[in-house]
Amino acid sequence: MKLCVKTIVRQVHIYQSKNLTRDAIKTLNTHDLLQSLGFVKQTQSGLVHWLPLGLRTLNKISRIIRNRLEKDAKAQELSLSLLSPQALWESTGRWNNGELFKLKDSKGSAYCLAPTCEEEVTSLMGNFITSHKDLPLTVYQIGRKYRDEKRPRGGLLRGREFLMKDAYSFDKTKGDAIKTFAQMNETYGLIFQDLRVPFVSAWADSGDIGGDMSKEYHFLHESGEDTVFKCGSCDHVSNVEKANSYPQKFNDYEGDVNVRYALTIDHDTLICLYYPKDRSLNWNLVLAAIENDVDTSLAGMSNEEVLGLFNAGKNEDDMMLSSVIRVMDCRLNPRSNYPDFPLKQYLKNNFSQLDDVSLVDAEEGEICGACEQGKLSSAKSIEVGHTFYLGQKYSKSLNAKFTTRNNTEEFCEMGCYGIGVSRLVGAIAQVTRDSLGLRWPKSVAPYEISICAAKHDGLSEEIETLLQDWESETLVNQDDKASLGRKIAMSHSLGIPVCIIVGKKQWPFVEIEIRAPYMSGKWHAEFDQFGKEWGWTVENADTDSPQKHRAHKDHLIDVIRVILTDM
Structure with a gap:
């Protein structure tokens, strides 16, 4: 020995x-x-070989994760193929993702190297889940993933090949799925406690993964690319994409105002979003203000392109009858310097205005939007884990159904849960190193x-x-x-x-x-x-x-x- x-x-x-x-x-x-x-x-940008010392640390992190997932989340380990066929990704609308590594076999069939496995695991589990008696079910794997990162940076923090723990849960009802989501977040807390590095969990935006509920796990460090906000009163923590804040004094801004045009989902109504020029528009807050009736697929378009889409095919009478909603950030007042209104003629009956909502990214010192009492403090951070309640986004696309007690068919309610295992090596090294x-x-x-x-x-x-x-x-x-x-x-x-x-x-x-x-x-x-x-x-x-x-x-x-x- x-x-x-x-x-x-x-x-x-x-x-x-x-x-x-x-x-x-x-x-x-x-x-x-x-x-x-x-x-x-x-070896080159975004790619590394793991040497004996690094592999020992990597394996210890993996053992901690495995132990907690199997003991506390009752998850079962599997290992999915890294080659995922084009058809699966087209069925969920994610094949055109610019970060996929794509390749073809000798017969011309197209595949990608999986960066995440919602498509594969849903397709696989759909073959085995037939009855409500098969649920709940949670599976996980720890393996290599691939992402065609255009600008790899931070070494292990953002690479093209990385080791990831990804878990997926399947439940009968939304209530059951949210309980599983909560249980997995408790398990994540135990995992990060076992790692013995201080962390915070923050409510977050689900992004392209989907679903309407997610949490991120962060190490606080000045070198981090992310920002989290914490309320000094209610202790609510969220990342910058989900943080809602109010100014200490409403309607106090008198400077230049930016406007961003958007359309409702049916494209029948023009939405004019007004906010201080020195702040950044937050689309999550916009969706909350308009009750999700915003076509976010247009978020990358310029104002001119959105107006062109809204005006397309309309004559002068149509323009007069156009519906318009003006949404005013709560920092603005009548003395603020507003840009010109885009429509020259409109009927007042078709015009409405929404005042005193927050539309911009939070800033330190503002009032917490969750409790409306405490002040927000901010910190730079490194994200190391993310959990999602997905709903039926993938089960519907990939036909993952089960038979209920009443002998009817329902789609599975799902969640997915990731931890960057190799990323953790770099993140722990970063936040604990000294001279x-x-x-x-x-x-x-x-x-x-x-x-x-x-x-x-x-x-x-x-x-x-x-x-x-x-x-x-x-x-x-x-x-x-x-x-x-x-x-x-x-x-x-x-x-x-x-x-x-x-x-x-x-x-x-x-x-x-x-x-x-x-x-x-x-x-x-x-x-x-x-x-x-x-x-x-x-x-x-x-x-x-x-x-x-x-x-x-x-x-x-x-x-x-x-x-x-x-x-």
Whole structure:
């Protein structure tokens, strides 16, 4: 067993940068740091090979997810083909997605490399779900997905090939499906607690996936591309696409006003959306204001194109009879500088106005739209998971039905749930790293313990023997050319939570340096009770540098066990 660990260590060193100084660590972005430390190797933009250290972390994250899904969500694991036929994606209207990798076989049949599997899993489960007795059912997989990302960025955070956990639920009724959605969100909370990294969940926009209810999971960090808002009163959290806010003083804006034209779904009514020029229009808030009677497929059109579509085929009499709705953002007032109205003639009876609604993206310090009392605070974040209630969008398109108790047929109610597994590696590395390098939580660290000695002698062998219960989680630095200081620095840069330093000068006492973030401090009680008996002392425990512990070798296991339990 020991030889196996040592062999792994020698292989790891092949992939590590030989000249990674502390100054270099500070200047490297997180993806380059992961490469320099031998976790991954980028082959080209958006694509990486996983090296031994990175694969160990990736597999630990996968095990945490599997454990919670099967224990708490009662989900069953499967594995779907990555090649998905064109016909499935055309039936749901998603074949023309510009991010699909598409290919043809020797017979000319077209496929895509699946970026997500709503089509495949619905088609598959439709073959097995026949009766209400087959439901509820939740299945999941952890596997590679592909997205033709036009601008891969952030290393593992946005790539063309990525490892993803995707789960799919099937229920009899909408009420049952929403219960499953809630249960899966509880499971997600447990998963992220197990990862031991602070997170927030936020109500979110469902986007192209579909459905009318979704939640995102985020790590807060200044480098994030997303923004989440939290109310200081009701604690409601949502991303910028779903955040509804009101100004602290209504109708107080007197500057220039932007207008955006839209049409109702039947194209019979022109919608004029007025909002402050220095703010961004939020289409989710528009839909809420007009009660979803907006053709959002026109959102990419210019004002001129929307007006042209509205006026097409109409004569002067038709134009006079046109219906118009003016929607005024609650920040505007009569003194605001409005653009010219697009129609020269219209009947007042066909003209209506909706006032005092919020149409723009929220800003920090505004009033929460959920409780209308608390102020909103904002934070940049990295999205790492997303859950959706889908309804019958995919089951109807792919004919996934079941027979009810009354012997009638109904379409399944569905949900889907994603976690970016490889993305988590990059995100955790990003939010926990410091000036010394990576700083993994114990739950996902490639190894829990490292042993560093000036040379591999009898003392380090004795420590290895003492730590045999953690043998598969112990990394021993065998680089005889490296000094003890260099070995310790390498352990810290790799983010190994516990570094054991062995030397003849202090023997039989052994030094322990702690790198793990987010320790709870529960070890203090054990220290107070057994510190003297175990020869356990602590230095600089309240600083940002690694905590330095010292323990007698005869009680090293006791101290290590207490420390690891606290991580």
